[in-house]
Amino acid sequence: MTIAEDLPPEHEYDGTLARYYDAYFTGLDGEAEFYTNLAVASSGPVLELGCGTGRTLIPIAEAGSQISGLERSGSMLDRARQRIGILAPDVGARVDLHSGDMRSFDLGRHFDLITLPYRTFQHLLTVDDQHRALDCICRHLAPGGRVALNVYDPLMDISRLLTNPTDPEPATDAEFTDGEGHRVRARYLRGYDPANQWMVQHFWFDQLEGKQTVETLQARLTLRYAFRFEMEHLLSRHGLRVVSLAGGFGGEAYEGWGEQVWVAAQT
Numbered sequence: 001m002t003i004a005e006d007l008p009p010e011h012e013y014d015g016t017l018a019r020y021y022d023a024y025f026t027g028l029d030g031e032a033e034f035y036t037n038l039a040v041a042s043s044g045p046v047l048e049l050g051c052g053t054g055r056t057l058i059p060i061a062e063a064g065s066q067i068s069g070l071e072r073s074g075s076m077l078d079r080a081r082q083r084i085g086i087l088a089p090d091v092g093a094r095v096d097l098h099s100g101d102m103r104s105f106d107l108g109r110h111f112d113l114i115t116l117p118y119r120t121f122q123h124l125l126t127v128d129d130q131h132r133a134l135d136c137i138c139r140h141l142a143p144g145g146r147v148a149l150n151v152y153d154p155l156m157d158i159s160r161l162l163t164n165p166t167d168p169e170p171a172t173d174a175e176f177t178d179g180e181g182h183r184v185r186a187r188y189l190r191g192y193d194p195a196n197q198w199m200v201q202h203f204w205f206d207q208l209e210g211k212q213t214v215e216t217l218q219a220r221l222t223l224r225y226a227f228r229f230e231m232e233h234l235l236s237r238h239g240l241r242v243v244s245l246a247g248g249f250g251g252e253a254y255e256g257w258g259e260q261v262w263v264a265a266q267t
């Protein structure tokens, strides 16, 4: 068994998670369409921070927008490059990829829309990290440009665990076929570090032959959660005006927990 417990957060996506990302992390309902529609509606180039393997970046390029992707993990970026390399030439030509950290980047140009899909903002694990990333975002926004992101607020999940603690046992979350044709069972367990507002997700990937597990790879993701008015304060501290907050990608009302889908504009 490969243990990922001592992996620093900067390397959580390298290796195991990059290997299974496209097959297992398939996104949230309506998410890719939501970001694509915003990109199409915006008049100029788009930047995606933490673009990963291109899951949401590729549909935006296919819809006709010019899009840049910034990504910290070399393994994720390699996969994105492979996927973009086989797109139609006119689509591939609309994409440029950059290795970098969303807390300290300078692409030397401005964007009409900056996106952080699939809870990427939650990889900013401290308030200082959040401010540094928002500083960079604001420096890269064109006048009137917008930033769109979603974060998950696990209030109800934490309340449930506090009032009804159970023995932590990883539960089977999904079974899928990986890129090499292997059958894989994913098991998952979520824990909390409330003092830091961290949600720690543990993953076990059992590679199966028939019903037998022949190998198990382990991975972990550490995410910082944020509450509604914390997000609103963060955005306003950086001169960003809230355009909309929804509880889902179909414009559902935000009810105080769960997904927060934010669009904010430079004032």
Ligand SMILES: C[S@@+](CC[C@H](N)C(=O)[O-])C[C@H]1O[C@@H](n2cnc3c(N)ncnc32)[C@H](O)[C@@H]1O
Binding pocket: 013, 049, 050, 051, 052, 053, 054, 055, 056, 070, 071, 072, 073, 076, 100, 101, 102, 103, 116, 117, 118, 119, 120, 123, 124
């Ligand atoms: C949840 S994945 C989202 C990937 C892609 N946007 C998608 O929707 O599938 C988060 C991505 O952000 C990247 N990431 C995390 N922290 C980062 C940082 N400080 N700078 C740049 N990328 C980062 C991770 O390596 C990972 O690929």
